[in-house]
Amino acid sequence: MAKYIVKRIAQALILxxxxxxxxxxxxxxxxxxxxxxxxxxxxxxxxxxxxxxxLDQPLPIQLKNYIFHxxxxxxxxxxxxxKNRPVILIIEEMFPISAKIGLIAxxxxxxxxxxxxxxxxxxxxxxxxxxxxVVMTLGISVPSFVIxxxxxxxxxxxxxxxxxxxxxxxxxxxxxxxxxSFYPMCYTGRLARSSMLDAINQDYIRTAxxxxxxxxxxxxxxxxxxxxxxxLTFLGPLTAFILTGGFVVETVFSIPxxxxxxxxxxxxxxxxxxxxxxxxxxxxxxxxxxxxxIMYRVVDPRIDITKGGN
Amino acid sequence: xxxxxxxxVLLEVINLKKYFDVKIGLGRKNYVKAVEDISFKIHKGExxxxxxxxxxxxxxxxxxxxxxxxxxxxxxxxxGDVIFDGDxxxxxxxxxxxxxxxxxxxxxxxSLDPRMTxxxxxxxxxxxHKLFQGKLERKKRIDFLLDRVGLxxxxxxxxxxxFSGGQQQRIGIARALAVExxxxxxxxxxxxxxxxxxxxxxxxLEDMQEELGLTxxxxxHDLSVVRHISTRIGVMYLGNMVELGDxxxxxxxxxxxxxxxxxxxxxxxxxxxxxxxxRIILEGDVPxxxxxxxxxxxxxxxxxxxxxxxEKIPEWKEIEPNHFAACHIL
Numbered sequence: 001m002a003k004y005i006v007k008r009i010a011q012a013l014i015l016x017x018x019x020x021x022x023x024x025x026x027x028x029x030x031x032x033x034x035x036x037x038x039x040x041x042x043x044x045x046x047x048x049x050x051x052x053x054x055l056d057q058p059l060p061i062q063l064k065n066y067i068f069h070x071x072x073x074x075x076x077x078x079x080x081x082x083k084n085r086p087v088i089l090i091i092e093e094m095f096p097i098s099a100k101i102g103l104i105a106x107x108x109x110x111x112x113x114x115x116x117x118x119x120x121x122x123x124x125x126x127x128x129x130x131x132x133x134v135v136m137t138l139g140i141s142v143p144s145f146v147i148x149x150x151x152x153x154x155x156x157x158x159x160x161x162x163x164x165x166x167x168x169x170x171x172x173x174x175x176x177x178x179x180x181s182f183y184p185m186c187y188t189g190r191l192a193r194s195s196m197l198d199a200i201n202q203d204y205i206r207t208a209x210x211x212x213x214x215x216x217x218x219x220x221x222x223x224x225x226x227x228x229x230x231x232l233t234f235l236g237p238l239t240a241f242i243l244t245g246g247f248v249v250e251t252v253f254s255i256p257x258x259x260x261x262x263x264x265x266x267x268x269x270x271x272x273x274x275x276x277x278x279x280x281x282x283x284x285x286x287x288x289x290x291x292x293x294i295m296y297r298v299v300d301p302r303i304d305i306t307k308g309g310n
Numbered sequence: 311x312x313x314x315x316x317x318x319v320l321l322e323v324i325n326l327k328k329y330f331d332v333k334i335g336l337g338r339k340n341y342v343k344a345v346e347d348i349s350f351k352i353h354k355g356e357x358x359x360x361x362x363x364x365x366x367x368x369x370x371x372x373x374x375x376x377x378x379x380x381x382x383x384x385x386x387x388x389x390g391d392v393i394f395d396g397d398x399x400x401x402x403x404x405x406x407x408x409x410x411x412x413x414x415x416x417x418x419x420x421s422l423d424p425r426m427t428x429x430x431x432x433x434x435x436x437x438x439h440k441l442f443q444g445k446l447e448r449k450k451r452i453d454f455l456l457d458r459v460g461l462x463x464x465x466x467x468x469x470x471x472x473f474s475g476g477q478q479q480r481i482g483i484a485r486a487l488a489v490e491x492x493x494x495x496x497x498x499x500x501x502x503x504x505x506x507x508x509x510x511x512x513x514x515l516e517d518m519q520e521e522l523g524l525t526x527x528x529x530x531h532d533l534s535v536v537r538h539i540s541t542r543i544g545v546m547y548l549g550n551m552v553e554l555g556d557x558x559x560x561x562x563x564x565x566x567x568x569x570x571x572x573x574x575x576x577x578x579x580x581x582x583x584x585x586x587x588x589r590i591i592l593e594g595d596v597p598x599x600x601x602x603x604x605x606x607x608x609x610x611x612x613x614x615x616x617x618x619x620x621e622k623i624p625e626w627k628e629i630e631p632n633h634f635a636a637c638h639i640l
Contacts, residue, residue, distance in 0.1 A: 203420035207485070209378050211435040212408030225425045301469040302424050 004306040005290070012286045019282040020070060020275065024063050027274055034079040034269045053079060055271075066275065075279075076272035081265060087276040091258065095280075097167065098245030098257035104173060105181035106235075106242050113185040114231065117192025118224060124197060132189070139186025148179040148252040165254040176253045180246045184238055191234055195227035202226070228299050236292030240284040244277075317353040320493060320525050321375065324349050326384035327396075328367075328374050332600060342599045344370040345381070346549040346607075349626070352493075357519065357526040359540030359557065361533060361572065365596060367549040368529045369416075372495045375527065376411045377404055388493070409439050412486035416498040418478035422470035428456070428481050429466030435488040455484040459514065476507035483514070487522075496528045500535065512539060533576045537561055545569045548607045549599055551626075555633035565635045567612050606638065614639050 035041060035049050050056040054065060069076065075087040082090060120132040155175060156164035163172050199205065200223050208222045245259025258277065265273035296303045326348045329341040344367040352358045360368050373379040375386060383396030393407055415421035422431055432452050435441075442448040453463040459480040470478055479499060486494055496515065500508040512535060518524060530536045536543060536557075543560045545553040545568065553566040564570045571590045578587065592611045597603050603610050609619035616638065624636040 203415055203417055204423040206373075206378055206413075207415065207421045207431075207482075208423070208434070210376065210408065210413045211485070211489070212405045212438045213434060214438075217434075217438075222423050222425075226423070300425060302471045 001306065005294075008290050008293075012283070012290070015286060016279060016283055017067060017071075020067060020279055021063060023275060023278045024066060025059075027269075027271060028059055030269070032269055034271060036269075070275075070279070075276040078270055078273055080268050080270045081261070081273060087272045090261070090273065091276060091280060094256065094258040094261050095244070097255065098250070098259055099243045101173065101176050101180060101249075101255065101257065102243040102245060104177045105246075106184070106239060108177060108181040109184035109188055109238075109242075110235065112181075113188030114192045114224075116185075117189040117231075118196050118219065120189065120193045121196035121200060122219065133193075136186040136189045136193070139182050140190065143248075144179060144183055144246060145248045145252060147182050148175075148249050151175050151179055152252060167255055172253075176249050176255060179252070180242065180249045184242065187234065188231055191231050192227060195230045196223055199223040199227040225299065229296065232292055232295055232299060236288040237285050240281065240288045244281050244284060317356070319351045320354045320389055321352040321527075322385075322387040323351070323375060324385040324387070326371070326374060326386065327382045328370050328379060329382045340600050343549050343602055344599060345374060346602070347384075348546075348549075348551045350544060350551060350554055352525060352527060353541075355519075355523055355525055356541035357528050357539050359536035359543040360527060360529045360546060361531060361536050361543060362546035363531060363572075363596065365599070366546045367599070368531075368546050369497055371546070372413070372497050372527055372529050376407075376413055376495055378413065405438075409489045410491055411493045411495070412489065412491040413495040413497060414479070414482050414486050414499045417502050418475055418482050419470065421482055422478060422485075424470060427467055427469055428461075428473075431470070431481065432456070432466075432485050432488050435485060439489050441489065451488070455488055458487065458518075459484045475503050476510065479503060479507075479511055480514075483511075483518075487518070490522075491524070493525045493527070496526055496530075498529050498531070501530065501532065508535070515539070533572065545572065548596060548602055550607055550636065552608065552637070553633075553635040555630075555635075559630075559633050563630075563633075565629055565633065565640055566608075566637050567614055567639075568608050569635075606636070 033050075033055065034053075035046055040046070041049070047056065054062060057065075066076075077084045077086050078090060116132055116136070120129045120136070123129045152164055152175065155162045162174055163169065164175075166172055204226075205218060205222055208218045213221070244262075245255075245257040247259040247263045249255070250257040250260035251263075261273070262277040265277065326345055327343075328345040329343050332340050332342055334340050346367075348371060350358075360371065362368050370379060374381040377386075377394060381394055381396065384394070385392065385396065386394040388407060388411065391407075393402055393404065395402075422428075426434070429449075429452050432455055433448060436448055436451055442451055449466075452466055456463055456465055461477060461480055461484070465473075465477075465481075470481065473481065479502075482499075499515070500511050503511060515526070516539060519526060526539075528536060528539055537560075540557045542555065543557050544551050545560070545566065547568045553560065553564070553569045555565075560569060561573065564573055571592055574588065574590045590613065594611050597607070597610055603620075605621050606612070606615075606619040606624045609615040612619065618638050622638070624638045626634060626636045627640075629635050629640050
């Protein structure tokens, strides 16, 4: 197992470098640059600025330099948004804000999503099931900015129960977390429903019935444990994405999180921030996938992750 | 067995029916009549063989009897206690009977929870019925059961997928035996296994029956095995029981045309005999149990069908002593 994890981490490092290279190239394919705007500086000033940040060199050299510095833990400084501030510090400041909301949203999504999925599967074909399915399908198909705006309209404007923007009290967390958790909650619910339905019809459920096990034991001990694998697969990458912040939700509620910052950095071509946030997200996704793969083994003893593949 | 006039009845099934709903388009429903009006008795200590082709309702019948599937109507009496009554819809708690009635499933790998170790699978049954005092006794029981079915006691810590099909079925049997049942439904326990393993399992089931005084309902489509193990045999066709009698009687003197057809289809491992036996080949497929034929359900394929067979459901009658059949021409 230890050998396997070491191998996976080595693979992850290579993958991160590949991601960095691709992002770098794609980023530079987009026309424009950090110092080009409506009020363009004079050509001399522009040239001096580009020379300062090494942007005057040919792309392969720039890439080589970036990877070299990256491997040494230096992700550069912001070019525009917080001029000359190290990118690492910016992420350190923004990530906890996004992660806090993300973590709460994730907990809501899992702790409500899985039970409603089970409920829906248990009462399959009844009105309870139909109602839950409508809600879950709605949650998957309605974009988060619609949900966020509707929540804002209802609770802040009409009812005036909750504050609308910022993050100064615990009440401020309610709406963003609700908006952010709705889609994953519904998706988890649907996954849980379908895999529970599959599990309920398995022979070992009949065996448990024959033993005389209670309905509760049959649902939770036998069916749910076996139904968790697809949910787990979805939860890995989801965790990574939700922790780094929902761009739309952060924008609607004016939350100074990483998700909003990332999109803004793309708009102003703040190259080091784009690079660093992408790499950070990629590393998080890779890490979560590794965790999920290890969890598979815990959930299902038939899966041997150290074998197979290459 | 036929010389015993009135053997003790362990299980009695009266007019049992099981219909499954099938949706055919919006709001419209139809029924699969999987088990239609079946009555029979199983005697203490016997092996009651149940044969019939795939989809005839044998498995549904077996599972309905121990109420793993809720029957639609009819009555089931176990050892004098009514455990299901379609007329009086009162909820009878099955927990006590789950100890007395057990089942061995057809597919051993699918019927064992992949997330539990063998020890947990067997132990759960012990836990539900509180059949032990203290952890040590529980472990002893599990070890004893594993040993009983020819497995190693270390196997308790392994997961079902680590075993071969034959071993998995042994686990299934140990699991069923854990609660010390009186009656076991063997739902095609050997049809998913290699031929070489089949006889081992059959012999083990026979040994246990002798040792523990078990009563079996043995469901199978392999007629030679059923003949070997059964005291009496019931033949099913499309949800109906068409014939019932002592094992030897059914084999040497089959009365119902369907039973005759089934028996003529049994392969004989002797080419000489094989060439000279007349094989009855049925025409057409088994009709759909959603829309079963009127009258005798077998009339669409019966070589002897007459007009009455299409109109009237044949009566279930004792043609010869202890030999029942439902057919107009008898």
